[in-house]
Amino acid sequence: MNINPIYEREHRVSTRSMKLSIAILVFNFIVAAVTLIEMNDVVDFARKTSFIDYTSFLQIFRIVIFVPALLLIFVAPSFIAGAISDERQRGTLEILLTTKMTAENIVFGKFLSLFSSIMLILISQLPIMAILFLYGGITVPDIIKLVINFVVFVVLIISMGIFCSSISMRTSVATALLYSGVLGLFIGTLILYFLSANSFVTDESGFFGIVFIRFSKFVLLFNPLVSIDFLLSKIMGEDSSDILVSLFWYNNWFYINMFLDSVLSIVFLALSVLKIKPHGKTWRKHGNSNL
């Protein structure tokens, strides 16, 4: 079987360096610490009151899901941003393009290596999450949906990172761009929604207010963290439909979100390929000064 050479190289180098091991250690330490502190609170409460609140364990599950997600938002860009720009700075991108590697191969190899590293970090946290499965309430379809949601979330971050890296001459610029994009998409959209929801009341606001609220809700459809939150809310029997446009969107939020984010990821990857490809149609017309 022919393994993508870029993936093989990145994999070899990352396993040799301490970076990945430290990332796994730090992620697991934080998630384990948060889980143990929360569980200790619940158990302590049960010991003092002789009352066991099983929904508390589901609350811990929510925390355990969101802590790595937030860590990824803040840490992953620094890993991802150099994907293409590092090659460009080293002068190896030019060389790779003269080999039999195509721009698609290069982007795919980078994507695959980053995806496997990040998934390795996330999968290493499964034992901690598995503790919470002991208390029940979480079904296999719920877990499958959460896994799909997380995979799409990771794919989106990586795709954005590769795109930012492909349009930047320097890794520092790519990192700044990626942090802006990631924070804008995952946190900015939430801020936009809460600002609009608190500034306008649908019944009393004028046309502009209603359009703004609807727009902010539509933008939330691109945010995979919102989808994760809806899934967790459903698992816990909470109703989040109040923030939605209609019941249709609420019931199909997961599928719409997964579809939109997948399309967005494909677009980012395709644009990255176009950006580094020496013989793309756009390139022939306008030249590629980025190399």
Add this chain to the structure above:
Amino acid sequence: MLEIKNISKLYGRHPALSNLCLRIPDGALYGLVGPNGAGKTTAIKIISGIIYPDKGSIFFDDINLCDDRKNSKETVGYVPDVLGIYDDMTVFEYMMFFASTYGLTGYLARKKSEILLEQVGMTDKREFYLNELSRGMQQKLCIARALIHDPALIIMDEPASGLDPRARYELKELLQELNAAGKMVILSSHILSEISEICTDIGIIEGGKMIISGSVEEILAKVEGANPIKIKVLNNENLALEILKNNKNVRFLSVDNSYFMVYFEGKKIDEAGLLAELIRNNVLVSEFIREPGSLESYFIKVTNHSNESVIFSNEY
């Protein structure tokens, strides 16, 4: 043979190359010389397939290097000026990685890497990390890397820059060895002496255009032809002046101290005829010398650098 036909390339509104034409014969070790910003790197990158020209085509034998990407990648081995080094890999891993980018794996890749490392004299460095190597060693490794798929055409951008004299000598030996093995080598530099030492053929590029191209001997002959003949006479100076003025091959004439500086366009036999005529008319000639050709001065002249032209006029 490599044939470049009317290649043009614009960066924004700035023309990097305009209708560049060039023919490089089989087996040539070709040096592309030009001042900074002349278009050498753009030309090199276009031949390597890293960037695409706005206009024109490049043929290597029957392969169109601009359109036939599959064959052009097999034909060309490229060594950029920024060497393209992965600091976190060992020498042997680096070779194996680039072998895999050409679809070579397993025993074949290992064998090929070992042979090439031996060829560049780096077998004992195979377990070294690349950041532990000197610039000269890295350059040699990059050449070995560019040869991993056995290309017929090797293209190098400023290969000698940053090398010490010994590394330069070793590079020269290596390039000549490759050339002797039947590979066409094209290299660029802005230092003419570097190129004239190594190459069999030279092209001077300026403002995105090819000014002159040919074998080193041809270009030297042109350079020498453009230099004056220095004549010193011991008597009958007026008669000598008259003879020189009346010679149909003499274009310009000046006097520098006791020397006649004669700009003479003609063959060696015509030069001999002029000398014979002077002697026949009882002019005692103590010196009759064609100034030796200097590629550097010719390069400066054709690339038309104003401050350097001043030196030229002083010389005359």
